[in-house]
Amino acid sequence: MGLKKDLLLVLTIESVVLGVVLGFVIRPFNPSNDTISLIGFPGEIFMQIVEMMILPLIISSVISALAQVRARDARQIGIVTVIYYMTTTFLSTNMFPENIIQATFQQVQTYYVPIRPKLHRQNGTVVNVSEVVFHKPQLTYTNEMNVLGLIVFCSGFGVILSILGDQARLMINFFIVLDAIIMRWISALMWCYPIGILSLVCKNIVDIDNLTETAQALAMYVVTVICGLMIHSLLTLPLLYFIVTRKSPFAYMTGMLQALATAFGTASSGATLPVTFRALEENLKIDRRVTRFVLPLGATITMDGTALYEAVAVIFIAQLHNVKLTLLELLTIRLASFQDGTALYEAVAVIFIAQLHNVKLTLLELLTIR
Known part of the structure; x- marks a missing residue:
């Protein structure tokens, strides 16, 4: 199992590097738009598959997690999570969708x-x-999924299932099994991540017009943004982690390498969500009842970068x-x-x-x- 995880991590990182290299190798040949589309085709298919899994993943993970904890514990988890995210963002009107079915696609x-x-x-x-x-x-x-509204609805649904207890045991077991099925499916799809990431990175580099001129014109802007992101990710967040847990943040970051590489290659918090679940639960041994509630909410409402x-x-x-x-x-x-x-x-x-x-x-x- 450890060998498989390490192999997948190595393949993910190599796919990012190889995508950059291939992108710069192909650029001088000035490929046509059709060729560029073909280069990015595996990546587009990969992203569609991942996006297809987001809705059932969020519903099953949030409901099953909150249904398995006591109402008091769920309330404590919710309060701490919301306080943390509220320090970096305000909530929006999409918290309470007027139509829960419509929220799945608009x-x-x-x-x-x-x-x-x-x-x-x-x-x-x-x-x-x-x-x-x-x-x-x-x-x-x-035409985008209202993830925040779905999370709020599923959170309330899961807490009520927890309060009902044995009366809702059949429904609780249903969502637990559904969550297990989705995660097993995602574990199999993980091996497609390197191919999809390589395709997306390569296509994005090839598709940039006048790369040299663009880089020169935006050099200071890019440097400023990168410096800000580095300070935030390597200083602010690790310091916050150390203050709260009194543990080394770098050991934590090591367990998150595959999620970080996936986020870099896809530039999508939704596509990275399944990998982050796996990294936290398998590598860092964090309680899945916490990750299944905190991660979908964080991927939706907090975007510091x-x-x-x-x-x-x-x-x-x-x-x-x-x-x-x-x-x-x-x-x-x-x-x-x-x-x-x-x-x-x-x-x-x-x-x-x-x-x-x-x-x-x-x-x-x-x-x-x-």
Whole structure:
């Protein structure tokens, strides 16, 4: 078993490295769009298979985990988890979906509709003409799974099963067996990860237009983002782990190597979720009742790296367009990126667009546009 885990870890890391190498080898030949699509085809199939497993994985894991713990323990786990995630992100309106079936394939998203001022005529003369374009926030549904809403529903479902106890034993056993089936299926799919990651990494590198010029133009931006991510991942989070547990964070990170490599190759928290389950439960021996509740929630509502690079991106683009940002505007961008904890709504990008059009958003509006 140990040999298999080590082999899979080595293959995952090698697939990332080999994907980068092959990407740079193929680039000079200027492959056609069809060729690039064929290179990324295994990766696309891989991502579709993984995404297919996310819904049953979340439902079975969250319900089975909370149904097997006492209601008091479930409440304690929930409180600690929410407090931790609330330190890095705000929750969104998608916590409570109005239709649980619809939540499996759609979620609410805020977008801005440009509204141009009307022209007023007086005695045949146009008056009150303004070049300012206002943006009105509107809610719409996007074709993406509302994972957060599903987690909230499944959490309540699991806690109630735990309270019912023997009365709900048949239903509890059903979700326990369903969870075991899904994890066995995912264990078999793990061996497809190296092929999918290699394909995705290679395709992304080949598909970049004018790599040298792009790298030169974005050099400082890339360096800034990477430095921020390194500080956050190698200093802030390990320090927080050490303060809470009084244990070495580097031993913990060693057990997470395969999950880290998968996250780098796929750039998807959902695709990495099954690997993270396995790493925590098999390598680090963490109670599965904790991982099955904490991980799906964390993969949905906490995206520290997203908040970091979005804030840097807005400031970088503002500098390119010679837009002078005041201290208050910088703090506003930081606050918006702080609350942008899900991939549901690009708050920072909208704020920057609003700044370009001289639209001033109040602090209350920033907190309620979700």
